[in-house]
Amino acid sequence: MTDSRHSGRVVLVTGAGGGIGAAIAEQYCREGAAVALVDADAAKVEEQAAQLRDAGFKVSWAHADVADYAGCAQACERLSQALGPIDTLINNAGISPKHNGAPAPIWQMTPDEWQRVVAINLNGSFNLVRILTPSMVERRFGRIVNMSSVAGSAFLPLVAAHYSATKAAIIGFTRHLAGELGPFGITANALAPGRIETPLLKTVSAEANQAVVDNTPLRRLGTPLEVARATCFLTSSESEFITGQVVDVAGGWLMR
Numbered sequence: 001m002t003d004s005r006h007s008g009r010v011v012l013v014t015g016a017g018g019g020i021g022a023a024i025a026e027q028y029c030r031e032g033a034a035v036a037l038v039d040a041d042a043a044k045v046e047e048q049a050a051q052l053r054d055a056g057f058k059v060s061w062a063h064a065d066v067a068d069y070a071g072c073a074q075a076c077e078r079l080s081q082a083l084g085p086i087d088t089l090i091n092n093a094g095i096s097p098k099h100n101g102a103p104a105p106i107w108q109m110t111p112d113e114w115q116r117v118v119a120i121n122l123n124g125s126f127n128l129v130r131i132l133t134p135s136m137v138e139r140r141f142g143r144i145v146n147m148s149s150v151a152g153s154a155f156l157p158l159v160a161a162h163y164s165a166t167k168a169a170i171i172g173f174t175r176h177l178a179g180e181l182g183p184f185g186i187t188a189n190a191l192a193p194g195r196i197e198t199p200l201l202k203t204v205s206a207e208a209n210q211a212v213v214d215n216t217p218l219r220r221l222g223t224p225l226e227v228a229r230a231t232c233f234l235t236s237s238e239s240e241f242i243t244g245q246v247v248d249v250a251g252g253w254l255m256r
């Protein structure tokens with residue numbers, strides 16, 4: 001789908017080299033936005049940006065770790081000089097570390113592992129919000145989408161406690177942002193994807209995925225494009241009266 005509902009917008013997507021982030025960046029391009037791609041993996045994000053630029057889209061990219069406030073501030077400065085003031089922020093970068101392919105039991109999780117997941121999944125979203133909201137407040141316009149997960153409000157055996165805790169915290173953070181920033185014309189919403197077919201799920205057994213499918217009313221896993229479309233909707237003029245919400249993209253799985 002190509003339309004222009006985001007033309008004139010400047011969108012920053014974190015984790016834009018990964019499965020869902022790359023789909024989000026591409027969808028915003030297709031909808032007319034200029035897109036800043038940020039990722040800790042320089043090779044992946046450079047390649048993704050090159051593909052979009054070759055397709056004729058207006059993009060810029062930066063290699064940055066969302067947990068590093070100073071690095072993100074520098075990247076945002078450079079990206080907004082290249083593309084214009086960033087009015088739409090998609091906090092998508094996230095990790096879910098495993099122990100030998102399985103989620104770490106809480107009694108084996110090290111304090112360093114816990115802190116690293118908090119630093120990326122939660123503090124990373126704070127960092128970008130803190131860096132970009134001054135200009136949104138000044139311009140009386142902004143759109144923020146934070147990536148949570150169904151794991152933020154349900155027990156999922158595939159993930160560990162640090163992941164679930166940070167995804168729950170993202171929901172509280174989003175609601176607070178909506179309340180505090182609404183008077184300045186800024187909306188903040190969260191997405192809670194269910195199981196989405198990305199490289200991250202390659203390690204999951206077919207049986208485990210089938211169990212989810214069997215309990216999903218729409219009887220399949222989701223795709224990165226479906227998350228991207230929901231993201232674009234939540235920052236478009238069609239959803240301008242929606243803020244402080246958590247939207248599941250899960251085919252009806254769990255329905256908490």
Ligand SMILES: NC(=O)C1=CN([C@@H]2O[C@H](COP(=O)(O)OP(=O)(O)OC[C@H]3O[C@@H](n4cnc5c(N)ncnc54)[C@H](O)[C@@H]3O)[C@@H](O)[C@H]2O)C=CC1
Pocket residue numbers: 014015016017018019020021038039040041044064065066067092093094095120124147148149150192193194195196197198199200201
């Ligand atoms: N795939 C799924 O089934 C679901 C994914 N999610 C969430 O969606 C988001 C994207 O997930 P996927 O695309 O599946 O994962 P992915 O692993 O394919 O992509 C994540 C991207 O974030 C980047 N990244 C990791 N740490 C970073 C850091 N410190 N700074 C900047 N970039 C960093 C990675 O390099 C990677 O490109 C995550 O927040 C994840 O928790 C939520 C629910 C389900």
Ligand SMILES: CC(C)c1ccc(C(=O)O)c(O)c1O
Pocket residue numbers: 095096149150151156157158159163193194195196200
């Ligand atoms: C991608 C993350 C780690 C993940 C993995 C699995 C599920 C699930 O079982 O549905 C998730 O919701 C996730 O967020």
